[in-house]
Amino acid sequence: MPEDTGKFAPLPSIRRLPAYLRLLQSLRADGRDVVSCTHIGKELGLVCTQVRKDLAVTGIVGKPKVGYNVPALIASIEEFLGWNNPQDAFLVGVGSLGRALMGYQGFQEYGLRIVAGFDVDPAKIGVEVHGKKVFPLEELGNTAAEMRVLVGVLTVPAAAAQDAARSMVQAGIRAIWNYTPATLEVPPSVVVEDVKLSASLAVLSSRLAESLRREKTESV
Amino acid sequence: MPEDTGKFAPLPSIRRLPAYLRLLQSLRADGRDVVSCTHIGKELGLVCTQVRKDLAVTGIVGKPKVGYNVPALIASIEEFLGWNNPQDAFLVGVGSLGRALMGYQGFQEYGLRIVAGFDVDPAKIGVEVHGKKVFPLEELGNTAAEMRVLVGVLTVPAAAAQDAARSMVQAGIRAIWNYTPATLEVPPSVVVEDVKLSASLAVLSSRLAESLRREKTESV
Missing domain, CATH: 1.10.10.10 (Winged helix-like DNA-binding domain superfamily/Winged helix DNA-binding domain)
Structure with a gap:
C-alpha cells in the first residue's frame, strides 16, 4: 500500500x-x-x-x-x-449501450462486475438483460445500500445524465463510470471517469477525413 | 473546408x-x-x-x-x-465486446455504422449478430474493396490484435477504432484511435480506492 x-x-x-x-x-x-x-x-x-x-x-x-x-x-x-477484489456495479440506463455493456463479461478482468440495471421506463423494469435484472430507478438507493454497491455505470441519454447522476450520488454511489457525453456535477467525495466515445470517434473520423483529403491533394 | x-x-x-x-x-x-x-x-x-x-x-x-x-x-x-456522411465500418473480433458494439445503434449519430462482423472462429461465421452477418476474416479484403469500407472496429483479444490489424491494413482499412489494449503498429497512412477501456477503469477504481482510503484515515 x-x-x-x-x-x-x-x-x-x-x-x-x-x-x-x-x-x-x-x-x-x-x-x-x-x-x-x-x-x-x-x-x-x-x-x-x-x-x-x-x-x-x-x-x-x-x-x-x-x-x-x-x-x-x-x-x-x-x-x-483494487482489481484483486472486483467491485459490484449497477448500470443506470438500460438502452442500447446499457444492454451492450451488461452483456460484456470482460470488465470483470478489470475489477468491475455489473450485477443489475436500473431504468425509469416501466417497459424495461423486471426484464432480465443477459441474466441481470432491471429495477426501477427509484429503488437504486435501497438496493445500493443493501448490496453495498459503490460503483455505477451511467448510460442514460445525455439530457438525463445530470439527474441520473444526482440519484446515484443520493444512493451512495461513490464512483461513476460515465458513458454519456455530459459533464457531471458531483460532490468532491464522488469519483467520475468519463469514457467519451463520441470524442474518440470525432478524432477517428476527422483524422481519416484529413488523411483522405491529403491523399487527394497529393495525387492532383 | x-x-x-x-x-x-x-x-x-x-x-x-x-x-x-x-x-x-x-x-x-x-x-x-x-x-x-x-x-x-x-x-x-x-x-x-x-x-x-x-x-x-x-x-x-x-x-x-x-x-x-x-x-x-x-x-x-x-x-x-465527416458526420454528415456516415462511414460504413467492419468489426473484427465477434466476441463479447464485439457483439455488444454490433448491437449498439448510437454510433450512427457520430458518423459510424457497423455493417458486418469478421472472425476466425468457424462457429461464429455465417451467424447474424443483431441483424449483421459475420464473415470469415480471410474475406475481409474482398468485402472491404467491394463495399468500399475504410473503417474497422477492432475487438479481438489483445494477443491477436497486431495480426488482425495487419489483415485490416492489407484489406485497405484506413482507420482503426482500437478497443484492444494493444499498441498497434500500422503504416503512417492508417489512422488508429485507441479507446482503452481498461485504462479508464484503472483510473476509476484507483480513484475510488484512494477516496475510500482517505475517508478511513480521516475518520480514525
Whole structure:
C-alpha cells in the first residue's frame, strides 16, 4: 500500500498500469520470476525511468541489478487498482449501450462486475438483460445500500445524465463510470471517469477525413 | 473546408467538437439562429478565446458582435468530422465486446455504422449478430474493396490484435477504432484511435480506492 502523501498518483501512470499488468501476467505464464525495468520498457515502448516511476505509484520498488519480482509486482498493481477484489456495479440506463455493456463479461478482468440495471421506463423494469435484472430507478438507493454497491455505470441519454447522476450520488454511489457525453456535477467525495466515445470517434473520423483529403491533394 | 496548413488540428479541440455539436443542435431545436462564443463558453465551461479557437479548426469564424450562425456552425462541424456522411465500418473480433458494439445503434449519430462482423472462429461465421452477418476474416479484403469500407472496429483479444490489424491494413482499412489494449503498429497512412477501456477503469477504481482510503484515515 503506498503511503498517503496527500497527492493523487499521476493519471498517465495509472492509465498505463493495465498494460504492465498484462505484460507481467504473460511473463508469469511463461514461468519468469524476475524482470528488469529495461525489459518491461522495451516491451511497452517506455524508458526505464518512466517504468520505475509508474510502478512506484503502487508502492513497489525494484531491486538494483536484480529487477522486480513478477508475482509481487502483479499483486502490488492489482491491490493498488483494487482489481484483486472486483467491485459490484449497477448500470443506470438500460438502452442500447446499457444492454451492450451488461452483456460484456470482460470488465470483470478489470475489477468491475455489473450485477443489475436500473431504468425509469416501466417497459424495461423486471426484464432480465443477459441474466441481470432491471429495477426501477427509484429503488437504486435501497438496493445500493443493501448490496453495498459503490460503483455505477451511467448510460442514460445525455439530457438525463445530470439527474441520473444526482440519484446515484443520493444512493451512495461513490464512483461513476460515465458513458454519456455530459459533464457531471458531483460532490468532491464522488469519483467520475468519463469514457467519451463520441470524442474518440470525432478524432477517428476527422483524422481519416484529413488523411483522405491529403491523399487527394497529393495525387492532383 | 479548412485550408490545409500541413498541420493536424489540435486533439483537445477535436475531442470537444461533439459537445459543441450537441449544444448547437439543442439551440437549433429551440429555434435559435445566432449564438455568441460567450454563451457557448458558459454552457461548456470554456473561455471565449478557447471556443473561437476550437471552432476555427472546422474553418468557420464568428462575426464580431453578432456571433455564430447556428445552422452554418452545425454544418461546418459535421462536415469537418465527416458526420454528415456516415462511414460504413467492419468489426473484427465477434466476441463479447464485439457483439455488444454490433448491437449498439448510437454510433450512427457520430458518423459510424457497423455493417458486418469478421472472425476466425468457424462457429461464429455465417451467424447474424443483431441483424449483421459475420464473415470469415480471410474475406475481409474482398468485402472491404467491394463495399468500399475504410473503417474497422477492432475487438479481438489483445494477443491477436497486431495480426488482425495487419489483415485490416492489407484489406485497405484506413482507420482503426482500437478497443484492444494493444499498441498497434500500422503504416503512417492508417489512422488508429485507441479507446482503452481498461485504462479508464484503472483510473476509476484507483480513484475510488484512494477516496475510500482517505475517508478511513480521516475518520480514525
